[in-house]
Amino acid sequence: RIVHVNGSFVPEEEARVSPFDRGYLFADGVYEVTAVIDGKLVDYAPHMERLDRSLGELQMDWPCTKDELREVHEELVRQNGIEEGVVYMQVTRGVAEREFSFPENTPTTLFAFTQEKALIDNPKAETGVEIVSVPEIRWQRRDIKSIALLAQCLGKQQAKEAGAYEAWMVEDGMVTEGTSSSAYIVKDGVVITRPLSNSILPGVTRRTLLALAAERQIRIEERLFSIDEAYKADEAFMTSASSFVLPIVEIDGRKVGAGAPGEITTALRRLYLESAR
Numbered sequence: 001r002i003v004h005v006n007g008s009f010v011p012e013e014e015a016r017v018s019p020f021d022r023g024y025l026f027a028d029g030v031y032e033v034t035a036v037i038d039g040k041l042v043d044y045a046p047h048m049e050r051l052d053r054s055l056g057e058l059q060m061d062w063p064c065t066k067d068e069l070r071e072v073h074e075e076l077v078r079q080n081g082i083e084e085g086v087v088y089m090q091v092t093r094g095v096a097e098r099e100f101s102f103p104e105n106t107p108t109t110l111f112a113f114t115q116e117k118a119l120i121d122n123p124k125a126e127t128g129v130e131i132v133s134v135p136e137i138r139w140q141r142r143d144i145k146s147i148a149l150l151a152q153c154l155g156k157q158q159a160k161e162a163g164a165y166e167a168w169m170v171e172d173g174m175v176t177e178g179t180s181s182s183a184y185i186v187k188d189g190v191v192i193t194r195p196l197s198n199s200i201l202p203g204v205t206r207r208t209l210l211a212l213a214a215e216r217q218i219r220i221e222e223r224l225f226s227i228d229e230a231y232k233a234d235e236a237f238m239t240s241a242s243s244f245v246l247p248i249v250e251i252d253g254r255k256v257g258a259g260a261p262g263e264i265t266t267a268l269r270r271l272y273l274e275s276a277r
């Protein structure tokens, strides 16, 4: 696989970043994951808008120009022959002596790679997935797409050990989001999802999906919902750049609705895929 590091495309075995990089020492960096369908980047512009915001919130510079970063994405897709999958990219605050405060005049580090993945014909979209709930233990700036993902790793591991696919994090009884996805329930024909704030990541897939749903007069309520409400929902689903819309059929061992992918969820997945292609 060909990866990208600081302006160079190299075989992954040859990719080098210093262990003094602040990404490695402090998780001081941000990232984006952009889907690829038919060799084309999906929702690229909003991913870069979010990157711009994440960098700004952390007073970090862009690693290159916006045009160059687009070229990095497209070149990686081309060189690795990716038809379906994702491009992962991260920007960290660069290599410096270990000191908590920001170093001066240190260039940021850019690292990007591709992963081939069956996104459209995902068997999980047919069967739906099981999830568990875990306590929300992350920091208070979850709106920044930080590479500090230890809480999410712990949550995902807990899910895996319970035989589930994803974990929803719960704070004061209310669902925030999945460890790597946005969270939704459907009740009486209304799609319910938490409003944007510092408590969750502003999902790019969420933004596109809500716009598509609104166009089709599908009712949406952006409000907090509890894990108890989720247990009693008619449908539940998650969204992310790497899963699009994925039905959830079981939460903490309790069947959601009929325990099969719901009607609205299935329609939303179809709607999203049509627009992404």
Ligand code: PDD
Pocket: 033, 177, 178, 179, 180, 181, 182, 201, 202, 203, 204, 205, 206, 239, 240, 241, 242
């Ligand atoms: N995760 N919430 C969290 C905490 C996430 O990490 C993600 C994405 C999302 C969905 O955002 P989007 O629709 O923009 O992908 C919500 C990526 C895919 C990851 O970490 O691999």
